[in-house]
Amino acid sequence: MANLEILVSELPTLIQSLKLTIGDSNEIMEQIILINNAQEQLRNLKKLIAQELRFDHAKNSAIATLPRIATVATLFIPNLGLVDPAIAEKFGNSETKISLTDLQSKIDSWIEWGYFLQAIAADILSDMQLVNQLNSDINHPSITTEFKAINVSLNINLDPAKPNVIQRQIQNISNAKKELLQLQQKLNYIFHTIKSSRSLLNILLGVSAFYGKSGFALEWLDDDHELIISSEGKFQELTDILNDCDFFQEQIAALIIQSNVLSEQAEQALKKIEQESNKEVIISQKVEIVPKFWTSKIVRSALIIASSLLILGFGGWKIKEQSPQLQKIILSLTQQGSASAKFKSAQKLGMAAASLVQNPPHPLKVWQEAETKWHQAIILLDSIPDETSIYDQAKKKLAYYQINYKSISKRVLIEKNAIANLESAKKLAIEANLILHNPPHSLLVRQQVQGKWQQAIHLLEAIPKSTFVYIQAKELLPIYKNNYAATSQI
Numbered sequence: 001m002a003n004l005e006i007l008v009s010e011l012p013t014l015i016q017s018l019k020l021t022i023g024d025s026n027e028i029m030e031q032i033i034l035i036n037n038a039q040e041q042l043r044n045l046k047k048l049i050a051q052e053l054r055f056d057h058a059k060n061s062a063i064a065t066l067p068r069i070a071t072v073a074t075l076f077i078p079n080l081g082l083v084d085p086a087i088a089e090k091f092g093n094s095e096t097k098i099s100l101t102d103l104q105s106k107i108d109s110w111i112e113w114g115y116f117l118q119a120i121a122a123d124i125l126s127d128m129q130l131v132n133q134l135n136s137d138i139n140h141p142s143i144t145t146e147f148k149a150i151n152v153s154l155n156i157n158l159d160p161a162k163p164n165v166i167q168r169q170i171q172n173i174s175n176a177k178k179e180l181l182q183l184q185q186k187l188n189y190i191f192h193t194i195k196s197s198r199s200l201l202n203i204l205l206g207v208s209a210f211y212g213k214s215g216f217a218l219e220w221l222d223d224d225h226e227l228i229i230s231s232e233g234k235f236q237e238l239t240d241i242l243n244d245c246d247f248f249q250e251q252i253a254a255l256i257i258q259s260n261v262l263s264e265q266a267e268q269a270l271k272k273i274e275q276e277s278n279k280e281v282i283i284s285q286k287v288e289i290v291p292k293f294w295t296s297k298i299v300r301s302a303l304i305i306a307s308s309l310l311i312l313g314f315g316g317w318k319i320k321e322q323s324p325q326l327q328k329i330i331l332s333l334t335q336q337g338s339a340s341a342k343f344k345s346a347q348k349l350g351m352a353a354a355s356l357v358q359n360p361p362h363p364l365k366v367w368q369e370a371e372t373k374w375h376q377a378i379i380l381l382d383s384i385p386d387e388t389s390i391y392d393q394a395k396k397k398l399a400y401y402q403i404n405y406k407s408i409s410k411r412v413l414i415e416k417n418a419i420a421n422l423e424s425a426k427k428l429a430i431e432a433n434l435i436l437h438n439p440p441h442s443l444l445v446r447q448q449v450q451g452k453w454q455q456a457i458h459l460l461e462a463i464p465k466s467t468f469v470y471i472q473a474k475e476l477l478p479i480y481k482n483n484y485a486a487t488s489q490i
Helices: 002-009 011-016 025-058 085-091 100-125 128-137 143-153 163-196 200-214 238-289 294-321 323-356 364-382 391-436 443-461 470-489
Strands: 020-022 216-221 227-231 234-237
Touching: 011 025, 020 025, 020 100, 020 200, 025 100, 100 128, 100 200, 100 216, 128 200, 143 163, 143 200, 143 238, 163 200, 163 238, 200 216, 200 227, 200 238, 227 238, 234 238, 238 391, 323 364, 323 391, 364 391, 391 443, 391 470, 443 470
Parallel strands: none
Antiparallel strands: 020 216, 216 227, 227 234
8 A cells, every 4th residue: 555655646746747848859759758657657556556446345345545545636736736727637636535446547548648649759750851840940939939029129219310220220120020021921821730730740830830949748638639738837729829829910910010100200200301401401502592583582482372373273173073082082991990990899809708718617607708709709800891901801800700609609508408407417306305205105106216316317427527517416426326226225
């Protein structure tokens, strides 16, 4: 039993090592060895558990637990303290006790995860083109780092008193804009590679390009079998990375507009400096010329006034003639402003909906609130006219939001069914107890009670682990099973 206690106490550290860091390919082989060693320790623990179970079975123990090492459960999540909710399931639930059979089941999952990581590592090392690309990505900054650096470079204060400085700033703005366009192309590649690729290795290439020097590790699979990835202490699913790509694309678009405005302001500042300089030269020349040619100056002024009157008359006729066209332009600008406002509102709703459903499980109300927000965002995007400049961007985001809405709607349905199953099971349990409170009972009555307990058990067992009410179902299940067994014995 002492060996079992030692191995169990080492479990948290051991399970944390069951991950594959992908960055420098030279380190992958070393990680395969570490994963293999962790699997070997887990197999030894499994053997010791089997021995303990046989020992308990010999003593006719109904349930095999770990009373002598009651700290096992607290070593999983509470004592670690730094376990991210995204991978909490990897370590297990924070129970005060854990049965030996449950621990065996978890060990099987951990060993299987180790095999999965070893298979990915072998596939990577057998593909030299993939290895070269990974080694190249590790020499480039992450998307987040690149974006921050460009953003800082555009924090420019124009100083009209220093034309040489403004010229340098114009060049810096031009360079930043080129970098933004390159980053935009890179994000498009990452987004489409992760979203469209069917091969896990291709998906990893997209993830590698996203994280760059930061590197990343494959940590675990969530309840929906989506890969959980960590980088610099942050845990994300592939969907989260796609959301980040969307976010950065929006920010880049805003920075490109900012760079255009800054460039225009800088050029105007330079022109103003040149005009001021030329004006000084002209004034100095006029000081000498005016006394000699004042008569001709008056004549020229009269001609200028006359020609100005003609121009004003012609201009008034042109404005009157083009008023429908001006109205059309104003209408277009109004539509553009409305479309932009709708797009921003849809984005805010989408971000709020995504934030709501982080770190599930959640109560039904939360899923429904997120579902409503996605639906509202879809309505806004769908109402953006196709003649606006933002239409193509809205169309792309609409398709993405529709996928999210469909996914959340499924979760709402699952949660509703789970609640319905739980309530039905409770109702059956109440009915069974009420019948038993009125003895004596015939054989037919006892069979009815037994049937109700059995139905209630089946309903509880059908509740998925990912639902909010699963914990309640898990607590009720052993009670209902005991009642069913007692009824069967009677």
